Amino acid sequence: MFADKSLECQGCKKSFVFSSSEQEFYSQKNLTNEPKRCPDCRLARRMKNTGKSMDLCSQVPCDKCGINCLVPFKPSGIKPVLCSSCFHEAKISAASTG
Template sequence: MYEDKTLTCRDCGTEFFFSASEQEFYAEKGFTNEPGRCPQCRAARKRNGNGFSRGDNRGPREMYKATCAACGAETEVPFRPRGDRPVYCRDCFSKNNNRY
């Protein structure tokens, strides 16, 4: 039913072997796509913590200045405040978040 295939890695461009038994395993697990990366690149992504992340090449997170709606302190948040919802500093957010 399954035949051995040679695929090309999307990261490093090398060819790798996708055996009939691996294809059968993928089918049993319900995977519909063939692997896009060779075993070495898949292992490297797992080691680097990028197994499911799409932010591989992002730099430091951009922070935005805001005034805390509860205590009035100046703070920085990782999103652009829109003005239609309150923004809290870390301390006030923690206090409010622990109530639920």
């Protein structure tokens, strides 16, 4: 089984957690490379690649675990916001039910 792993982001040099659920997700997708950047840097890169401004991003607490996460939109306050690991977990548990 997978265990949470601490990796160093090549972008901001901060360490981030490559969670067991993310590792599971990666292996399901046959992705053998570990993420080189933390979720924040990955998002920043994605925003840049799609030509969107980081101004659209906001830092909000995850509805599930409470950690601050960066999202590529302004939260409406209606929908709960999940951090990337809770989002993956929700996706995986949704996929594995039934």
